[in-house]
Amino acid sequence: MAAAHKETSVAETLSTPLPTRSGDESLAVRIAKSVSIVDKGALHSLAEFHAWFAERGKRVARVHKMPLDELVGWSTDPDTHNIEHHSGKFFSVQGLSVELPGAPVAAWSQPIINQPEIGILGILVKEFNGVLHCLMQAKMEPGNRNGLQLSPTVQATRSNYTRVHQGNAVPYLSYFQDTSRHSVMTDALQSEQGAWFFQKRNRNMVVETDEDIEPHEAFMWLTIGQLHRLLAIDDLINMDTRTVLSCLPFSGAELAEQLPGPGSELRLPILRSCSEDHGSLHSTGDILSWITDARTRHEVRTRPVPLREVENWRRTPYTISHDTGRFFDVMGVHIQTDGDREVREWTQPMIAPVGVGIVAFLVKRIEGVLHVLAHACVEPGYLDVVELSPTVMCTPANYEGLPPAARPAFLNHVLAARPEQVLFETLLSEEGGRFYHAQNRYLVVETDIDITPELAPDFRWLALHQMVGLLRHSHYVNVQARSLIACLHSLSGAPRDL
Amino acid sequence: MAAAHKETSVAETLSTPLPTRSGDESLAVRIAKSVSIVDKGALHSLAEFHAWFAERGKRVARVHKMPLDELVGWSTDPDTHNIEHHSGKFFSVQGLSVELPGAPVAAWSQPIINQPEIGILGILVKEFNGVLHCLMQAKMEPGNRNGLQLSPTVQATRSNYTRVHQGNAVPYLSYFQDTSRHSVMTDALQSEQGAWFFQKRNRNMVVETDEDIEPHEAFMWLTIGQLHRLLAIDDLINMDTRTVLSCLPFSGAELAEQLPGPGSELRLPILRSCSEDHGSLHSTGDILSWITDARTRHEVRTRPVPLREVENWRRTPYTISHDTGRFFDVMGVHIQTDGDREVREWTQPMIAPVGVGIVAFLVKRIEGVLHVLAHACVEPGYLDVVELSPTVMCTPANYEGLPPAARPAFLNHVLAARPEQVLFETLLSEEGGRFYHAQNRYLVVETDIDITPELAPDFRWLALHQMVGLLRHSHYVNVQARSLIACLHSLSGAPRDL
Numbered sequence: 001m002a003a004a005h006k007e008t009s010v011a012e013t014l015s016t017p018l019p020t021r022s023g024d025e026s027l028a029v030r031i032a033k034s035v036s037i038v039d040k041g042a043l044h045s046l047a048e049f050h051a052w053f054a055e056r057g058k059r060v061a062r063v064h065k066m067p068l069d070e071l072v073g074w075s076t077d078p079d080t081h082n083i084e085h086h087s088g089k090f091f092s093v094q095g096l097s098v099e100l101p102g103a104p105v106a107a108w109s110q111p112i113i114n115q116p117e118i119g120i121l122g123i124l125v126k127e128f129n130g131v132l133h134c135l136m137q138a139k140m141e142p143g144n145r146n147g148l149q150l151s152p153t154v155q156a157t158r159s160n161y162t163r164v165h166q167g168n169a170v171p172y173l174s175y176f177q178d179t180s181r182h183s184v185m186t187d188a189l190q191s192e193q194g195a196w197f198f199q200k201r202n203r204n205m206v207v208e209t210d211e212d213i214e215p216h217e218a219f220m221w222l223t224i225g226q227l228h229r230l231l232a233i234d235d236l237i238n239m240d241t242r243t244v245l246s247c248l249p250f251s252g253a254e255l256a257e258q259l260p261g262p263g264s265e266l267r268l269p270i271l272r273s274c275s276e277d278h279g280s281l282h283s284t285g286d287i288l289s290w291i292t293d294a295r296t297r298h299e300v301r302t303r304p305v306p307l308r309e310v311e312n313w314r315r316t317p318y319t320i321s322h323d324t325g326r327f328f329d330v331m332g333v334h335i336q337t338d339g340d341r342e343v344r345e346w347t348q349p350m351i352a353p354v355g356v357g358i359v360a361f362l363v364k365r366i367e368g369v370l371h372v373l374a375h376a377c378v379e380p381g382y383l384d385v386v387e388l389s390p391t392v393m394c395t396p397a398n399y400e401g402l403p404p405a406a407r408p409a410f411l412n413h414v415l416a417a418r419p420e421q422v423l424f425e426t427l428l429s430e431e432g433g434r435f436y437h438a439q440n441r442y443l444v445v446e447t448d449i450d451i452t453p454e455l456a457p458d459f460r461w462l463a464l465h466q467m468v469g470l471l472r473h474s475h476y477v478n479v480q481a482r483s484l485i486a487c488l489h490s491l492s493g494a495p496r497d498l
Numbered sequence: 499m500a501a502a503h504k505e506t507s508v509a510e511t512l513s514t515p516l517p518t519r520s521g522d523e524s525l526a527v528r529i530a531k532s533v534s535i536v537d538k539g540a541l542h543s544l545a546e547f548h549a550w551f552a553e554r555g556k557r558v559a560r561v562h563k564m565p566l567d568e569l570v571g572w573s574t575d576p577d578t579h580n581i582e583h584h585s586g587k588f589f590s591v592q593g594l595s596v597e598l599p600g601a602p603v604a605a606w607s608q609p610i611i612n613q614p615e616i617g618i619l620g621i622l623v624k625e626f627n628g629v630l631h632c633l634m635q636a637k638m639e640p641g642n643r644n645g646l647q648l649s650p651t652v653q654a655t656r657s658n659y660t661r662v663h664q665g666n667a668v669p670y671l672s673y674f675q676d677t678s679r680h681s682v683m684t685d686a687l688q689s690e691q692g693a694w695f696f697q698k699r700n701r702n703m704v705v706e707t708d709e710d711i712e713p714h715e716a717f718m719w720l721t722i723g724q725l726h727r728l729l730a731i732d733d734l735i736n737m738d739t740r741t742v743l744s745c746l747p748f749s750g751a752e753l754a755e756q757l758p759g760p761g762s763e764l765r766l767p768i769l770r771s772c773s774e775d776h777g778s779l780h781s782t783g784d785i786l787s788w789i790t791d792a793r794t795r796h797e798v799r800t801r802p803v804p805l806r807e808v809e810n811w812r813r814t815p816y817t818i819s820h821d822t823g824r825f826f827d828v829m830g831v832h833i834q835t836d837g838d839r840e841v842r843e844w845t846q847p848m849i850a851p852v853g854v855g856i857v858a859f860l861v862k863r864i865e866g867v868l869h870v871l872a873h874a875c876v877e878p879g880y881l882d883v884v885e886l887s888p889t890v891m892c893t894p895a896n897y898e899g900l901p902p903a904a905r906p907a908f909l910n911h912v913l914a915a916r917p918e919q920v921l922f923e924t925l926l927s928e929e930g931g932r933f934y935h936a937q938n939r940y941l942v943v944e945t946d947i948d949i950t951p952e953l954a955p956d957f958r959w960l961a962l963h964q965m966v967g968l969l970r971h972s973h974y975v976n977v978q979a980r981s982l983i984a985c986l987h988s989l990s991g992a993p994r995d996l
Contacts, residue, residue, distance in 0.1 A: 116799070118793070118794045120794075179787070184783065184787045185783075186783075187786065187790045188790055189790055189793060189794070189882075203794055285682065285684075285970075288686065288970060289677070289685035292685045292686055292687055292701060295616070295687060296616045296687070296701055301614070383881060383882065384687075384881065472786060473971050474882065474973070475882075475972070475973070
């Protein structure tokens with residue numbers, strides 16, 4: 001029976017790795033190379049990028065609040081008071097009743113966005129001069145505080161790309177709809193904000209092509225290293241770019257090869273964390289069992305209800321707000337643009353969170369390998385009970401005046417961090433198509449505290465390669481954690497002072 | 499930066515493999531050894547098993563049909579006509595409205611079981627004489643045509659183990675509720691019949707202990723090789739055992755080592771299929787992308803509705819049936835036992851399918867590696883749109899009188915198979931706690947037909963190790979496919995004529 005081992009020709013003929021464009025280089029090596037290129041070797045310098053982006057930003061976009069009852073193409077159902085589009089497509093604002101037996105707040109109801117359509121968030125990738133480049137878009141979204149942010153190549157709901165609103169065709173969409181002539185680097189359905197969306201998922205894709213690409217003035221080719229550098233700038237890299245970037249298969253060993261030189265003191269623990277070779281505190285089997293256990297322990301009962309049955313929320317002409325003024329408002333906006341967006345004028349409901357949030361991973365070097373403290377967190381909009389979220393994810397203003405015991409776990413560790421503990425800090429926006437001025441301060445904070453499963457059963461230390469392994473699948477890592485993974489990967493690259 | 503490679507001490511100190519009981523043997527080796535043991539080396543011979551099982555079967559269980567309105571502890575809601583337990587727990591029979599735009603039958607409504615509680619299906623494993631043994635239970639279920647079948651150690655809904663019906667404690671449950679003193683071999687939530695259950699999942703666990711186990715007369719320790727042998731017997735290994743067995747991490751290389759000798763002509767292609775070393779027609783990345791695409795392409799809209807709004811179903815005192823007499827009946831049963839079950843007399847609603855089903859994988863040797871033809875199949879009860887199901891999964895009687903074009907794809911290939919193409923064939927039951935006399939003919943049929951993605955976009959050839967890799971996670975492989983994977987694994991073991 002040892003013959004089963006000897007016929008290596010089977011493996012040779014059968015395995016179908018991704019086609020490589022540069023001879024025999026593996027995808028991991030090619031990604032690592034793109035991470036290492038920030039200026040020399042890139043199609044455009046960062047200076048050229050900033051000039052182009054500033055020029056694109058001169059186009060005017062006017063966003064005004066307007067009464068919910070005056071939204072055009074949207075109406076409030078007289079029975080349910082749900083806010084719906086006339087086509088029955090896009091999304092609606094409904095009510096959700098939530099029960100979490102045993103939780104500090106065991107039951108509530110709230111408005112929520114119901115968007116059952118699966119959209120595409122896709123980055124098109126192509127090799128230039130032997131270096132992978134990503135086709136990025138300078139895109140206006142009504143919820144962006146600063147107008148333009150840097151988006152994936154394609155960011156389209158099904159209603160977008162089936163042209164429900166009769167806009168222009170979505171550029172480059174066909175590369176993601178029919179991938180047969182291209183290479184798919186990553187392709188998974190991922191959740192979005194579970195506090196604001198009911199079971200929404202988008203398809204996160206990275207597709208490589210070797211075809212000639214028609215250039216378009218709102219798009220620019222950038223290396224992964226350049227995107228990593230831009231992640232340090234407030235409100236520039238949008239949420240959809242961050243989540244797609246986080247799904248790319250990073251490999252610490254290949255990154256170490258591509259990035260010689262001393263680097264920062266931090267880089268080595270991050271590179272080790274990106275590589276399976278350096279192990280992890282818990283085996284992946286134990287992590288999967290812990291997630292399964294959390295999904296069994298936490299009972300979540302959610303039920304769509306008419307928006308008018310939602311308790312403790314009040315509707316005025318311009319907003320639907322919580323009686324306490326906390327959490328978020330539902331509001332109406334009118335948008336008018338000069339630019340290249342599919343439609344030049346439209347109105348829609350949006351969610352406007354109250355206050356700036358904190359999204360933070362506590363991280364720790366364990367045997368020289370950086371680990372992040374993941375939280376198996378319940379949110380009402382998740383399809384499968386819990387997802388791994390950052391250590392801290394909250395809006396501190398929502399807890400003002402409440403007793404200290406009501407504050408989220410580890411929030412004080414983050415707020416009290418000394419400057420040298422803060423490895424990453426940037427103010428970043430959530431998706432500007434649904435959320436109005438939704439900003440979070442994204443932080444990576446190093447700690448040396450001991451946190452054991454006994455002390456904090458819903459928290460575990462994971463290595464980055466374990467998070468990236470889970471990201472091949474749905475339902476595991478929430479959108480805020482994905483953003484922070486992209487931010488952590490950005491620290492593995494070329495030193496900032498290059 | 500090459501230092502990242504050199505510090506192998508990190509890997510040594512950090513990786514936490516499952517503790518092994520026999521020196522340094524890996525879990526894969528220990529499983530392979532248990533697969534290879536059928537008689538010598540096992541605690542009990544198969545002859546002893548059969549004698550014990552026959553003796554256990556002498557206990558009387560009486561199952562009678564009874565009117566739905568006379569069920570004790572259950573009632574029909576006067577508004578919705580849903581059938582519910584007085585505790586509000588266990589499960590209920592409700593209506594479900596289903597829309598599948600573009601499908602041959604684009605909309606229907608049906609009765610369905612709603613059982614939101616996550617139960618535990620657990621096999622306790624322990625090493626005796628250096629060989630892993632599984633603690634199996636001879637268990638009566640009301641839906642079993644033959645009374646007793648061989649069940650996992652624990653098979654308990656949350657209502658069971660929180661004692662909602664005041665029965666006896668579930669034996670051995672604590673090994674699965676607190677695993678901290680044991681080793682978890684596999685632990686994932688897996689779906690059950692998506693045509694009959696609305697979003698039901700059970701926790702499939704295999705837990706190894708080295709503690710002394712209190713013996714109980716309804717339980718017996720058996721090797722995996724013995725369970726494999728018993729899978730060839732009609733209606734013996736129950737569905738819950740099959741699904742838990744399928745999740746065990748099999749490895750072809752280790753099996754080949756443990757099973758010297760010529761074996762059947764079939765064994766080599768199966769062992770290759772169980773090993774990543776021999777590759778696969780499609781990379782796992784391409785398979786994941788295909789599943790993501792299927793989840794995006796197929797739009798499924800399901801909505802719980804009152805049972806009385808279900809169209810084309812008729813309620814009589816004893817049953818709820820489809821007007822055509824096809825599909826299944828909902829019926830009431832009264833059960834009385836002499837045995838060791840938690841409660842000695844009870845009544846409940848059950849689903850009784852019409853006719854015997856066919857559940858079959860077409861398999862093909864591709865470059866010497868056995869591949870199964872998986873179907874990305876929509877069923878209304880799945881939480882995430884599609885799951886991989888067997889090539890054919892249907893009840894042929896439901897298609898009688900319909901034009902040939904309406905028949906399921908590949909059904910004719912299975913029905914017309916020549917004897918030498920049939921690698922496995924056993925009549926097996928679905929779960930006897932909810933389904934009454936629900937039998938399927940489980941088949942593995944070898945073929946040499948060419949089936950390409952272009953010809954059949956919802957079908958792909960997968961190697962067994964790819965299926966087992968997906969089984970570490972939820973939402974990928976449906977319960978019928980899991981049964982067939984356990985059956986295929988059983989063909990890798992000791993020859994039948996040992």
